[in-house]
Amino acid sequence: MAQGLRRSRTHLAWNDQVTGFLQATVYGLLQGGLLALVAVGFSLVWGVMNVVNLSHGAFVVLGAYVGWQLNISLGLDPFLGMVIVALVLFCIGYAVQRFLINLVVNGPIFITLLLTFGLELLLVQGMNIVFTANYQSIPTSYAGNAIVLGGIQVPLGRLLAFLLAVGITVLLVKVMANTRIGMSIMATGMDRGAARLMGIRARHVYALTFGIATALAGMAGTMVGTVGTFNPAAAGGFTLLSFVIAVLGGLGNMYGAMVGGLLMGLVQAWGGYYLSGTWVNALAFLVLVIVLMFRPSGLVGKAFYAARVEV
Amino acid sequence: MATVTPALWRRWGPWALGLVGALAALGLQTQLYTGQVRTVATIFMFVALALSWNLIGGYTGYASFGQVVFFGLGGYFAAVTMTHLHWSFWVALPLAGLAAAAYAVVIGIPLLRLRGHYFAIATLGVAEGTREVVINLDGLTGGGGGITVPTVGAAAATKYLGNDGFYLVYLALAVLALLITGLVSRSKFGFAMRAIHQDEDAAAAVGINTTRTKVLTFALSGLLTGLVGATYAFQQVTIYPERLFDVEITVLMVVMVVIGGSGTVLGPIIGAVALQFLSEWLRQNYTTVHTLLLGIIIIIAVILLPQGLVNYLREARRNGDYSLLANVRRYRL
Numbered sequence: 001m002a003q004g005l006r007r008s009r010t011h012l013a014w015n016d017q018v019t020g021f022l023q024a025t026v027y028g029l030l031q032g033g034l035l036a037l038v039a040v041g042f043s044l045v046w047g048v049m050n051v052v053n054l055s056h057g058a059f060v061v062l063g064a065y066v067g068w069q070l071n072i073s074l075g076l077d078p079f080l081g082m083v084i085v086a087l088v089l090f091c092i093g094y095a096v097q098r099f100l101i102n103l104v105v106n107g108p109i110f111i112t113l114l115l116t117f118g119l120e121l122l123l124v125q126g127m128n129i130v131f132t133a134n135y136q137s138i139p140t141s142y143a144g145n146a147i148v149l150g151g152i153q154v155p156l157g158r159l160l161a162f163l164l165a166v167g168i169t170v171l172l173v174k175v176m177a178n179t180r181i182g183m184s185i186m187a188t189g190m191d192r193g194a195a196r197l198m199g200i201r202a203r204h205v206y207a208l209t210f211g212i213a214t215a216l217a218g219m220a221g222t223m224v225g226t227v228g229t230f231n232p233a234a235a236g237g238f239t240l241l242s243f244v245i246a247v248l249g250g251l252g253n254m255y256g257a258m259v260g261g262l263l264m265g266l267v268q269a270w271g272g273y274y275l276s277g278t279w280v281n282a283l284a285f286l287v288l289v290i291v292l293m294f295r296p297s298g299l300v301g302k303a304f305y306a307a308r309v310e311v
Numbered sequence: 312m313a314t315v316t317p318a319l320w321r322r323w324g325p326w327a328l329g330l331v332g333a334l335a336a337l338g339l340q341t342q343l344y345t346g347q348v349r350t351v352a353t354i355f356m357f358v359a360l361a362l363s364w365n366l367i368g369g370y371t372g373y374a375s376f377g378q379v380v381f382f383g384l385g386g387y388f389a390a391v392t393m394t395h396l397h398w399s400f401w402v403a404l405p406l407a408g409l410a411a412a413a414y415a416v417v418i419g420i421p422l423l424r425l426r427g428h429y430f431a432i433a434t435l436g437v438a439e440g441t442r443e444v445v446i447n448l449d450g451l452t453g454g455g456g457g458i459t460v461p462t463v464g465a466a467a468a469t470k471y472l473g474n475d476g477f478y479l480v481y482l483a484l485a486v487l488a489l490l491i492t493g494l495v496s497r498s499k500f501g502f503a504m505r506a507i508h509q510d511e512d513a514a515a516a517v518g519i520n521t522t523r524t525k526v527l528t529f530a531l532s533g534l535l536t537g538l539v540g541a542t543y544a545f546q547q548v549t550i551y552p553e554r555l556f557d558v559e560i561t562v563l564m565v566v567m568v569v570i571g572g573s574g575t576v577l578g579p580i581i582g583a584v585a586l587q588f589l590s591e592w593l594r595q596n597y598t599t600v601h602t603l604l605l606g607i608i609i610i611i612a613v614i615l616l617p618q619g620l621v622n623y624l625r626e627a628r629r630n631g632d633y634s635l636l637a638n639v640r641r642y643r644l
Contacts, residue, residue, distance in 0.1 A: 046428075050428075052428055052431070052432075100610065100614075102643065102644045103614050103639060103642070103643050103644075104613060104614060104617055104642045104643070105642065105643075105644045106641075106642040106643065106644060107617050107641075107642035109374055109427055109428055109431065110368070110374050110565055110569055110573075111569070111613055111617050111642060113374070113376070113431070113565070114562075114565060114566055114569055114609060114613050115609075115610055115613045115614070117562050117566075117609065118605075118606045118607070118608075118609030118610040118613065119606065119610060120606070121602050121603070121605060121606030121609065122603055122606035122607060122610070123606075124602075125600070125602040125603040125606065126603060129599065129600065129603070202644060203644055206644065236558065240435075240439065243432055243435070243436075244436070247432060278443055278446055278447060279443070279447050281439070281440075281443040282440050282443035282444050282447065285436045285437070285439050285440030285443065286440055288432075288433075288436040288440075289422075289433055289436045289437060289440065292425060292429055292432065292433045292436070293421055293422070293424075293425070293433070296425065296429050
């Protein structure tokens with residue numbers, strides 16, 4: 001009898017381990033979908049314009065603050081307010097590209113890197129002054145509730161954010177492939193000279209691309225603010241994450257960003273579950289460097305044309 | 312009495328100017344208040360850092376966005392050996408530089424095969440990854456809580472150098488960086504570096520061993536950065552991974568070089584002095600918005616002077632056209 005008891009106890013421990021693993025996996029996938037939306041705009045800008053946008057993370061945080069402000073002053077639900085966030089961020093992004101980045105877009109890489117870094121300083125410090133450096137979160141009545149499936153918790157807010165993030169990314173791919181705007185963005189990314197000869201206004205298309213990227217970043221930011229906390233200093237972290245995900249997925253490859261995001265979410269969740277301390281971060285960067293060395297076009301298929309030329 | 316011919320001036324003039332500058336900096340120390348000594352010492356630190364980034368980023372054209380890894384590694388090498396092994400600072404300093412150079416060789420051999428953005432991100436990844444390793448080796452490095460170098464009492468192998476001492480060390484490092492840059496820029500090695508910048512395939516075709524040149528340059532650049540990092544660690548006494556591996560330090564190096572003029576001897580010095588001076592002035596007069604103003608200044612500088620001050624003046628003098636508008640048109644879409 002004692003033996004039977006012991007067996008059932010080890011059985012129970014093993015069961016706990018499986019549940020723990022599954023819980024980490026579910027959490028990683030949900031987080032990964034959101035990370036994909038954080039990174040997809042960054043990847044698009046890099047792929048189409050060959051610009052590494054160091055201010056991308058600042059736009060994510062800005063989106064979170066706009067959503068937060070809408071919630072505070074108008075009581076707007078963040079998942080509805082996201083539409084307005086996207087519009088506001090699109091206008092800002094369009095103007096930034098049209099009147100600022102377009103001025104140096106043909107320069108060597110450190111020029112665009114530096115310009116966007118200056119922009120990042122400006123945005124982050126501006127947000128620090130306007131919104132203070134305190135951590136904020138966008139409250140909802142339902143995001144904290146969880147659906148429990150066989151002992152595994154699925155928080156409602158995260159599930160909603162995941163579904164929206166995946167939906168928006170799929171929509172973006174469809175728009176890129178099937179609409180005139182999308183095709184002119186793709187054409188400009190492939191060969192700007194030829195695209196201009198076909199009557200595409202490259203300045204406008206670049207500004208549109210950047211506006212779309214910031215709008216996506218803003219929506220992702222609002223959702224990040226709903227399921228967790230944010231402050232202006234988080235901007236750098238989002239930029240770095242976008243880097244890693246964009247490279248893993250292949251630059252400018254939007255489905256690739258999805259795969260990269262999910263992978264990153266899983267690595268973070270599993271690493272957080274099994275590794276002590278912050279070794280998981282070291283692991284993430286090791287993966288990044290190895291991927292860069294052996295498959296610079298990303299893990300999934302090919303990188304987008306403009307980004308591939310340099311390798 | 313010998314006359315100064317143009318040829319003689321071209322050969323020795325810059326060295327004479329450098330010597331005069333170094334002596335002037337030495338004399339300046341006696342004229343400064345205690346607070347100012349520290350500020351000027353920081354300017355020398357950034358001059359040395361900008362010059363070291365200029366070797367790999369300016370001359371060779373490989374934008375190392377993880378240059379701070381050598382700064383942090385040099386700093387932690389010095390701090391750990393001085394704390395746990397009770398090494399003298401004067402032993403730890405050169406070895407910290409060598410350790411950084413060795414690390415540059417180890418990561419340079421695989422990473423310098425990548426070009427453009429890919430090299431920039433790979434080095435950034437290495438810097439972030441190395442910081443995480445330093446945080447997690449907390450038995451040795453104190454982890455996120457930091458490590459404190461003993462500076463007083465029996466545990467201290469080297470007494471704290473004080474503001475005046477660090478002023479001299481940073482000045483010496485800046486002069487060393489200037490000396491190396493001056494020697495390299497006129498040597499065959501320097502021409503190989505410039506050739507790689509302009510067209511790496513063509514450089515390889517004319518018989519330049521591009522891999523060796525790139526790795527050696529990276530090591531030299533890492534050595535100088537590591538020396539500065541070791542000095543910085545001792546100056547700060549207590550160091551934290553977040554500060555010593557701060558991406559912002561890399562970016563400051565790049566900004567200084569680009570604003571001053573990359574691939575020149577004088578440019579990084581001008582950029583470092585101007586930007587650090589400006590940044591300090593803004594910090595004192597506009598404390599709350601100084602980062603914001605710095606961001607705006609970087610944006611304006613990049614748009615108006617994308618090729619840097621020194622290169623702009625050189626081209627403008629050659630073409631007789633000082634218009635900044637023509638300058639803006641250069642990289643515009």
